[in-house]
Amino acid sequence: MGAAGSLALAGLSLPVLRLPAQPRPRWLGVAALGLAAVALGAVAWRRGRPRRRRRLQQVGTVAQLWIYPIKSCKGVPVSTAECTAMGLRSGHLRDRFWLVINQEGNMVTARQEPRLVLISVTCDGDALTLSAAYTKDLLLPIKAPTTNTVHKCRVHGLEIEGRDCGEAAAQWITSFLKTKPYRLVHFEPHMRPRNPHQIKDVFPAKGRIAYPDASPFLILSEASLADLNTKLEKKVKATTFRPNIVLSECGVYAEDSWDEILIGDAELKRVMACSRCMLTTVDPDTGIMSRKEPLETLKRTSPFLQMCV
Template identity: 75%
Template sequence: MGASSWALALLGFSTSRVPGQPRSIWLGVAAALGLAAMALGTVAWRRARPRRRRRRLQQVGTVAQLWIYPIKSCKGVSVREAECTAMGLRCGHLRDRFWLVINEKGNMVTARQEPRLVLISLTCEDDTLTLSAAYTKDLVLPITPPVTNPLLQCRVHGLEVQGRDCGEAAAQWVSSFLKTQSCRLVHFEPHMRPRSSQQMKSVFRPTDQVAYSDASPYLILSEASLEDLNSRLERRVKATNFRPNIVISGCGVYAEDSWNELLIGDVVLKRVMACTRCLLTTVDPDTGSTDKKEPLETLRSYRLCDPSEQALYGKLPLFGQYFALENPGMVKVGDPVYLLSQ
């Protein structure tokens, strides 16, 4: 049965043509009735389809700072806007923790072992990158290491990950600045296999991946939480002691602990877990010196997890929250931050 005949039958009309009646008239009536039936069916379907509940938006703050840390454990770069990608912030050629310092065995070298790493900066312009540090001559390198440079097997927190060697000049520059051990600089390239965040912490999704970050592509901290900590310290610390990617202003103290899902512009970020804190927070980002005590000891006095969560966090204090990307887009300093709720 054709569509026109089906429509007639559906509406209770006979599908047999009356003898002597012109075929063109019969077909015209059938076509008109067919369109009417389709329209009625569409309306009925739309009425039957369940409506999606609109999610409520509540502004909880404003983006105050955006930070990219191109080399793991080295100096951060403050940016006005950045693209949120699945593996962290990107601004031009700058990617968050896409470069890594390793030792001769391929293990990561961080400011936990080499506090002076926080004094090294990496900047990009056009097709070159520049390594800089105080009282040291800048080193200019190509942004993309030559494909003839070897691919090295590296380890970040015990997990294998590749890196393209940035060359002898970069290795000598970093080693000379640190003056403690022979090091090399490697770069993560798009074709390389990322590390799985879930292998670091089971609460992450199988799809959450990072290059050289510890576990998560996004760390969010509020100015209010930082100010609360500083009110307990004799010597103030900065946001860069904690290396957040997004700093939020205009919210309550530790409000970020309860933000399950955030909307910033078109970007949606979903909270995964709190960030545990280690000796890296005791390194002064301006001098590279460390007393190995504060602010860690103060954080331990009031920011330990609930005993029921010790399997996840252990006995390390918590400060800031790890987020994973739900929807990509651009974020800018000054953007309102909304809490998404059902």
């Protein structure tokens, strides 16, 4: 599938528009599993024939856009992004198109290795740079040599391929984490993606994802996050929840009521409520997992915190 639309920040003022209720259209894209703590809706982008624009209501503003090239590693803030069926894209950066795996081919995330959140990723031309404190930077080509092994990997029980990024990447990640031998793999366009419909049947049957948990987009509301922080002794950041799109100028938990929204020319539909996992208890600044907050507070209070798109 091609792109559903593009997102661009102009002074952090890209409006989010709510579409009025209407008969369910045919949806081609799919939504994401919610952020770290609470139930939220997943959203799919729609691509169809041009039609007369319905009356819209502005419900918020896009404040930030984030791409997470390597699953569980630091996000990259971007000012513009293309909204594709498999997540945000900005230049060579694709959201969760790289994955750390163990010797058995199983995904490794911050749930098992919390210090993954301390690895930064930058892109310059056709190369990625991996950085971490007290560790020499590693420069990697965006496209691994075709002679590199293609691994059969598993992400949440579903098989998917990934091309090995080479021995230097494997040694760098293994040396930084200092626990077990790991490798880095990259999803390439010709490879067969995972189908989130096999995870939850509410997702579109033709949905496609690479290494995200279940969907290519995740939205976070600043207002909902601020409300959560009033209940926490230690405040948490948006990066705790790893959103792709951060919204401002909307009410607390207003996203709970949005079934269809328009951002730029990307039309998104919420398809499920979702709850969050232990990864949200990993401090993105220290890589330490508490296994408690903010999950314990969310269980007692906030009905929704993020919206999966």
